[in-house]
């Protein structure tokens with residue numbers, strides 16, 4: 001089936017388009033994964049946060065629960081302690097990270113909008129992990145520039161999750177590559193961008209999907225050629241590219 005035909009057949013909203021972001025080909029399969037792996041083990045507070053924000057108009061922005069579970073597992077395997085998140089929204093990925101870090105773990109979290117963060121904050125506090133979070137409100141680029149000015153910050157982060165404005169991902173990459181440690185990881189979210197990275201130029205895409213597609217494709221091209229990182233692009237959620245810094 002062509003991309004166009006697939007789009008036309010998907011008039012009714014499915015998890016791929018609306019509530020949960022996933023590139024899996026059937027709603028039933030996605031539901032099966034949730035029911036057999038995520039939901040029985042999802043931390044009570046993640047469930048609470050998901051339920052609290054379900055009706056928020058931008059809830060689609062949050063990573064899906066299977067991706068949260070994946071990030072949590074990855075952080076534990078890496079023994080990550082010092083992390084950063086660019087793009088917090090109401091905090092689903094932030095809480096997934098905070099729960100996976102040790103009690104003295106840290107997350108430097110940035111978002112232009114504190115209101116979104118504060119919506120989920122009570123749940124994060126109730127989970128007893130708010131002390132791990134240092135939230136900074138504002139555009140991430142100047143905050144990163146400030147961090148880089150201080151040599152002491154360079155090469156100190158175990159894990160950096162980038163999930164904000166896609167048209168700035170390359171600008172983020174230029175900066176976070178200096179902040180992550182050799183052997184540490186940067187993870188870029190949405191690198192398959194609703195599957196649009198392989199859509200023909202005339203595909204009937206939503207405006208915001210169309211607008212960011214070229215930026216995402218450019219990022220993918222550059223990451224594939226960047227010898228400073230070893231990459232692994234996974235079709236989890238909307239696509240996540242893991243970049244392990246090697247030099």
Ligand SMILES: C[S@@+](CC[C@H](N)C(=O)[O-])C[C@H]1O[C@@H](n2cnc3c(N)ncnc32)[C@H](O)[C@@H]1O
Nearest residue numbers: 062063087088089092093111112139140164165
């Ligand atoms: C996709 S959402 C993040 C979702 C979040 N990681 C989660 O899983 O719940 C993107 C967020 O990036 C924030 N954002 C957009 N542009 C930004 C910028 N220039 N600097 C920092 N945050 C930005 C938005 O306010 C929004 O909350």
